[in-house]
Amino acid sequence: MGSTYTVDVRKTAVLTAGLLMGVWVVDYVDRVMIAVALPFIGADFELTKTEQGSLVTVFALVYLLCQIPGGLLADRFGSRRLLVVSLALWSVFTALTGVAWGLVALLVIRALFGVGQGLFPGASFKALSERTTPARRATAAGAMLAASQLGAGLAPLVVAPLLLAFGWRQTFWVTAAAGVAIGLLLWALLPAPLPAGLNGSGDLARPAPPLRSVLRAPSVWKFAALFCATNMLGYGMITWVPSYLLEARGISLLQTGLYAAIPGLVMTVTVILGGWLFDRYFHDRARLYVIPLLLCTAVLLVLMLRAETAAGFTLFQTLAMAVGGLSMMGILGMPVRALPPEVIGSGMGVVNVGGQVAGVIAPVLMGWLVDHYSYTAAFGLLIGTTVLGALIAVAVPQRAEQFHLEPA
Structure with missing residues (x-):
């Protein structure tokens, strides 16, 4: 009986993680595709680089504003319904991006797209913590x-x-259909939560903290600041590397797609590895793990900027993003482990607010730097913010007992 129960726990975790992984893949394809399409959208509507960057920034701003409400909704109403509602909303506005008729329409549609996606992270962390x-x-x-x-x-x-075969408008319609498909799978297959004693909730000796204590906890906001500084790298690379490779390095669209894909695919492996390393060796020594990795990332970014070829640029970009992937689970692993499941939706919503501040700043600021200076200046900004992340990491708590929330 005990053995079967253990297997059920494992199966619940594996199925939940697998389904959520599928949704996160669609989430990021829908989110990142705007960067690949920007040169074509910009040409159609005669947009400057700053205006192109604003299409990513307006999404990130609304996405940021929805993080805490999304977490609160997940804690209040449960993760399952909110996950499906979020997916349905962002798929609709992905499709509507393909019918936009100008900059203002694009800004409004991308803002509403941000609402749909902004409800998702808190619900996904809630679903994971329950299972x-x-x-x-x-x-x-x-x-x-x-x-x-x-x-x-x-x-x-x-x-x-898809851009070459159908054009940028139809490409958004194709990816919207994928969102609908994964949403149906999620609704049908997501397992029920584990019993409270197994997922860490419901400890009678330690009442769940009220939601206001999450918003008032300095430790939560320290991690939000750390995530902000380090997430500048991700948003900056996703938004501007495709345009840089096309315009500054003069390579073809298909080559651009290949070169832009490599860092993300490698980072997929290192983020998984980073989660395992953090659980296995560093869960109570987060600073020892995060700070050297961030400083190493900054050095690799310097070498990236000094590269003389597109292949060299991509090599050092890939190495920088790979090391950054290792550090990500040190940055996010502590709050994921320490927050009680009853408030993890709202708690991770606060932390993710910090990460999305980077999404508001990086695209438009880097676009402005390209317009007024150069791509070198724009990517140089990311070196500074990565070093800043290492400095902020000095102040974050390293152990669960240091992550204090007031009890109810």
């Missing part, structure tokens, strides 16, 4: 978040041929 045990939660979260890098890597490979 995994605390001891293996960072590993499961690493696998789930690795799927975002897989989606980011697949997006250029999928989108570039």
Whole structure:
């Protein structure tokens, strides 16, 4: 009886992580494809680089504003319904991107797309926490978040041929259909949550903290600041590398898709590895894990900027993103392990607010730097923010007992 129960726990975790990985892949394909399409959208509507960057920034701003509400809704109403509602909304606005008639229409549609996607992260962390045990939660979260890098890597490979075959408008319709399909699978197959004693909730000796204590906890906001600084790299690379390779390096669209895909695909592996390493060796020594990795990433970014060929640029970009993938689960692993399942939706919503501030700043600021200076200046910004992340990491808590939330 005990053996069967253990197998059920494992199966619940594996099926949940697998389904959420599928959704995160579609999430990032739908999100990243705008960067591959930007040169074509910009040409159609005669947009400057700053205006092109604003299409990513407006999404990121609304996405940011929806993080805490999305987490609160997941904690209040449960993860299952919110996951499906989120997926349906963003698929609709992905499709509507293909019928936009100008910059203003694109900005409005991409903002509404941000609402749909902004409800998703808190619900996904809530679903994962309800269906995994605390001891293996960072590993499961690493696998789930690795799927975002897989989606980011697949997006250029999928989108570039579709752009050439059908045009940018029809490409958005094709990817919207994939969102509907994965949403139906999620609704049909997502298992029920584990009993409270297994997923870490319902400890009678330690009442669940009220939601207001999450919003007031300095530790939560420290991790939000850390995620902001380090996520500048991801948003900056996703938004501007395709345009850089096309315009500054003069390579073809298909080559651009291939080169832009490689870092994301490699990072998929290192994020999973990072979750396992954090659970296995560093769950109570987060700084020792994160700071050297961030400094190594900064050095690799310097070498990337000094590369003389597109292949050299991609090599060092890939190495930088790979090391950054290892550090991601040190940055996110601590709050994932330490927050009680009852409030993990809202808690991770706060942390993700920090990450999405980077999404608001990086695309438009880097676009402005390209317009007024150069791509070198734009990518140089990412070196500074990565070093800043290493400095912020000095102040974050390293162990669960340091991650203090007021009890009810």
